[in-house]
Amino acid sequence: GLSVSQTMKTIVLKGDKSGFFVCCLGGHREIDMKKLPEVTGDRDIETVPAERLQTLTGYVRGGVSPLGMKKKLRILVDSQILNEDSVSMSAGKRGLQLWLRPSDLVSATEGQVASFSKEKH
Template identity: 50%
Template sequence: MRKTNAARILDQMKLSYELKEYPVDESDLSAVAVAQKVELPVQQIYKTIVARGDKTGVIVACIQGDLELHLKGLAALSGNKKVEVVPLKEVQPLTGYIRGGVSPLGMKKSYPTFIDSAVTSQEKISISAGLRGLQIFLRPSDLIMAAKAQVGKIATEPS
């Protein structure tokens, strides 16, 4: 199994994690599909969303797989008036990762990272390892430390 930048960062910090491979279906890269393949509840799958704030520029949000990003909440937490999700075509140039394989760890540049507060109720979570078909399982506190993330209410139930 290939080591990714995200895994190398966790190794350097001596944080424990587990890598889990799963079959990729290009037509369904959803958190729900990933959850089924890695046998975790979707509430423990954290998806990474790249956004841009009117004051801060690029920021990163991690939210539970079954929730939606709350743009106003992210704006408030990140010190912006307005936040928009970046267009898909900008994700790879900004992060070095492709859709379905965006990890909050090991991006091309270090962006301010925000994780939804629901994370604190989980014992373990799963994030993309930086490749489609590879997830990292780790403790929420370790992700918060490794990503130097701020935690707050940035997700909402789908409408």
């Protein structure tokens, strides 16, 4: 079966210095807003509102994939996800999933592996 740690979330954010970027992390984790600014160099980071997602990524909320985005955004892949053999992520439409090895995701997106998540409570 599918474990929550194998389900990947793709979250689009905006930093005050770095601009728009994407975080990919396991479904069982959440972004650590203390660690993330250390990775991006931003002081202030906010989640991009749902209505801006389509313009930026070409995808709607719930269907955002780190692959094939409309604009080339910086992709950060949480180091925790590399512990999985494969991960499931949105394939660009709500309900449509794609399976990839984490290392292939990093290669395909030219992603930067970093530690920016914490366990969900």
